[in-house]
Amino acid sequence: MSRCGPLFPVAKNPARRAYLSRQSAAHALESRHDDPPRPRLIPAANALRAIGWPWVGAPGPGPWADAMAAHPQARPARVIEQHRSGYVVADATDRAFPVESLPEWQRPSGYRKGRIAAEDRPVVGDWVLVEEGKRIVALLPRRSAIKRGVAGEHYGQQLIAANIDAMLIVCGLDGDFNPRRIERYLLLVQAEGVAPVVVLTKADLPGADVDAALAALAGIATQHASTSGSANAAVVVVNAKDPASVAALDPWLSPGATAVLVGSSGAGKSTLTNTLLGAEKMKTAQVREHDARGRHTTTYRALIALPSGACLIDTPGMRELKPTGEEAMADGGFGDIEALAQQCRFRDCRHQREPGCALRAAVEAGTLDAARLANYLKLRDEVAGAADRLASRLAQQAETRGPGRKPGKGPGDRSGRH
Ligand SMILES: Nc1nc2c(ncn2[C@@H]2O[C@H](COP(=O)(O)OP(=O)(O)OP(=O)(O)O)[C@@H](O)[C@H]2O)c(=O)[nH]1
Numbered sequence: 001m002s003r004c005g006p007l008f009p010v011a012k013n014p015a016r017r018a019y020l021s022r023q024s025a026a027h028a029l030e031s032r033h034d035d036p037p038r039p040r041l042i043p044a045a046n047a048l049r050a051i052g053w054p055w056v057g058a059p060g061p062g063p064w065a066d067a068m069a070a071h072p073q074a075r076p077a078r079v080i081e082q083h084r085s086g087y088v089v090a091d092a093t094d095r096a097f098p099v100e101s102l103p104e105w106q107r108p109s110g111y112r113k114g115r116i117a118a119e120d121r122p123v124v125g126d127w128v129l130v131e132e133g134k135r136i137v138a139l140l141p142r143r144s145a146i147k148r149g150v151a152g153e154h155y156g157q158q159l160i161a162a163n164i165d166a167m168l169i170v171c172g173l174d175g176d177f178n179p180r181r182i183e184r185y186l187l188l189v190q191a192e193g194v195a196p197v198v199v200l201t202k203a204d205l206p207g208a209d210v211d212a213a214l215a216a217l218a219g220i221a222t223q224h225a226s227t228s229g230s231a232n233a234a235v236v237v238v239n240a241k242d243p244a245s246v247a248a249l250d251p252w253l254s255p256g257a258t259a260v261l262v263g264s265s266g267a268g269k270s271t272l273t274n275t276l277l278g279a280e281k282m283k284t285a286q287v288r289e290h291d292a293r294g295r296h297t298t299t300y301r302a303l304i305a306l307p308s309g310a311c312l313i314d315t316p317g318m319r320e321l322k323p324t325g326e327e328a329m330a331d332g333g334f335g336d337i338e339a340l341a342q343q344c345r346f347r348d349c350r351h352q353r354e355p356g357c358a359l360r361a362a363v364e365a366g367t368l369d370a371a372r373l374a375n376y377l378k379l380r381d382e383v384a385g386a387a388d389r390l391a392s393r394l395a396q397q398a399e400t401r402g403p404g405r406k407p408g409k410g411p412g413d414r415s416g417r418h
């Protein structure tokens with residue numbers, strides 16, 4: 001892979017790419033005058049800040065400063081693309097370049113001696129230290145990580161993005177509106193330090209029923225507020241084409257913050273990005289009238305610097321989320337249902353046709369939405385399936401680590417020579 005020129009942000013769609021590189025140039029090295037003057041310990045700290053550098057200047061004492069002290073020749077950069085043999089990193093909005101990864105990151109991942117676990121390798125959004133502008137020498141600690149389960153015969157999980165502050169779950173108030181899909185996102189992206197924000201677009205369309213939509217989401221929002229203080233899902237209603245309306249997202253887009261956009265095709269992600277960028281240039285897909293679904297046009301992976309000083313990550317990995325098995329239903333927007341299930345007559349109630357089922361009773365009484373319950377049961381089964389596979393994977397790993405920790409093995413198995 002050989003690349004040169006302004007490659008950041010990177011888009012596969014040529015029109016979008018051309019636009020983005022112009023756009024990046026416009027925002028390049030935009031300095032933020034609200035920061036107090038400080039000694040410039042890091043070259044071009046303002047340029048880094050524009051792509052999400054979490055410090056004003058050099059990192060304070062701690063692991064980041066230690067890693068940088070250990071590699072005095074290296075410069076920080078942010079991963080914006082991930083490839084089999086290496087990465088594309090950026091150290092300013094208009095400067096991206098390919099780098100080699102450590103040889104051990106190129107070998108298959110694993111937990112055995114000499115192997116590097118998948119989660120210890122950089123992903124999009126990570127900060128790394130790069131030597132001579134071509135070699136990653138260290139991965140800096142993450143403040144958050146979004147992961148997903150991997151489909152397939154064997155259990156697997158994959159990090160999708162790191163150092164994310166907010167997840168904007170974009171959903172149109174047209175035929176696209178689907179509270180079940182929003183519930184799914186909220187459950188599957190429970191990452192510490194990542195604020196979930198439901199962004200309802202197309203509020204300006206004549207058919208948009210904002211009140212009905214908010215009512216459909218009320219359970220989720222109050223739910224989050226009542227369970228864990230940190231996991232409040234905010235709901236923001238916008239016209240994605242109107243800058244004044246989109247300003248409602250400012251609290252999550254402060255300088256140094258990074259947000260990811262998720263949502264189905266046609267939901268308004270590109271429109272929102274355009275408005276946040278302050279120019280209507282990015283190509284947006286036409287929504288087909290009959291089903292309100294747009295064509296799938298965004299097939300790139302990139303980090304976009306916004307004039308506000310925040311940046312947006314749009315990574316294809318977010319399109320298809322699968323549970324890792326570690327999700328907590330109660331913290332993922334279903335705390336009320338989990339609490340109510342405690343009142344079922346049978347402890348192992350499957351909430352199907354069992355007598356004394358508190359959830360069925362609530363549906364009949366009209367206090368629980370039947371579709372939400374159905375979604376809860378479906379997602380719960382998915383999470384449980386992944387949790388089973390995770391458990392057998394962990395058991396397998398314990399086994400390969402040697403004797404003394406063999407779960408479920410009879411005494412007969414000890415006859416081996418070693
Ligand atoms: N009136 C109105 N139209 C909107 C709004 N948001 C998006 N649209 C329109 O909806 C269509 C689809 O929006 P996009 O921004 O392309 O959707 P997307 O989520 O980026 O779709 P993909 O790129 O396929 O993932 C476009 O025609 C937009 O103009 C809104 O808030 N109000």
Ligand SMILES: [Zn+2]
Binds near residue numbers: 341345351352354359
């Ligand atoms: Zn029950």
